[in-house]
Amino acid sequence: MREVTDCIFCKIIAKEIPADIVYEDDQILAFRDIKPVAPVHILVIPKRHIKSLQETQQSDEQLLGALLGVARRVASEEGLTGYRVATNIGKDGGQAVEHLHVHVIGGRPLSDLPALG
Numbered sequence: 001m002r003e004v005t006d007c008i009f010c011k012i013i014a015k016e017i018p019a020d021i022v023y024e025d026d027q028i029l030a031f032r033d034i035k036p037v038a039p040v041h042i043l044v045i046p047k048r049h050i051k052s053l054q055e056t057q058q059s060d061e062q063l064l065g066a067l068l069g070v071a072r073r074v075a076s077e078e079g080l081t082g083y084r085v086a087t088n089i090g091k092d093g094g095q096a097v098e099h100l101h102v103h104v105i106g107g108r109p110l111s112d113l114p115a116l117g
Contacts, residue, residue, distance in 0.1 A: 010099065020032040023044075055100070
């Protein structure tokens, strides 16, 4: 993993910043969002620093599939039967942390969900 020293998610991966981790393997980490917009709000991230979905390459397709697989897994483990999976790309897309991440959100009706960060 190429660590980006000012990336909060890279610091979480390196265990420099604590997080409520719900899943981890050699490529992916999933943890609870510290500013949840619903009762369940989990972030699923690659351990390798990738700025956003826009920065991925064709060679990342297996990793992208694994991110969605982990999103499905943590949603199931949380007992969610309906939920939202989203990623924001770039500042104009609402991306607050420049490290690819997938939001898994559920535990309540989501029709009024605000923009994600």
